[in-house]
Amino acid sequence: MREGYKSILEFLESNLEVEEEQEHLYNQFAGVSQDSKVKETFQHLARAAKSHRDALGKVIRNIETDDHDVNFYCLMCGWEINFGKMPSIGNEERCPLCCQKFALIDIDNDYTIKPLP
Numbered sequence: 001m002r003e004g005y006k007s008i009l010e011f012l013e014s015n016l017e018v019e020e021e022q023e024h025l026y027n028q029f030a031g032v033s034q035d036s037k038v039k040e041t042f043q044h045l046a047r048a049a050k051s052h053r054d055a056l057g058k059v060i061r062n063i064e065t066d067d068h069d070v071n072f073y074c075l076m077c078g079w080e081i082n083f084g085k086m087p088s089i090g091n092e093e094r095c096p097l098c099c100q101k102f103a104l105i106d107i108d109n110d111y112t113i114k115p116l117p
């Protein structure tokens, strides 16, 4: 498991499982539907679940291969702060909008940020 992503990876993997189950169920429902419109609707829903599953899988792979930027929203103004790929704990970045400085910290294998004076 990638350092700093424990809760995010757990969340993404549980969502991936939900999308897999939905795709399976929608395909089953499409298979037994007698009405062509109902069948099409379930086929559409199954394709949507597959797209969600593929997108979630891509994010997980990007995290696991360190090809993912660590971003946070500024605690003061809400603007995005980018710590880049594979940052080190203790790295400091300024909010590009309000200039507040933050340090990247780790709490129980989750990245988070701490405002600096």
Ligand SMILES: [Zn+2]
Pocket (backbone or CB within 6 Å): 074, 075, 076, 077, 078, 079, 095, 096, 097, 098, 099, 100
């Ligand atoms: Zn800010």
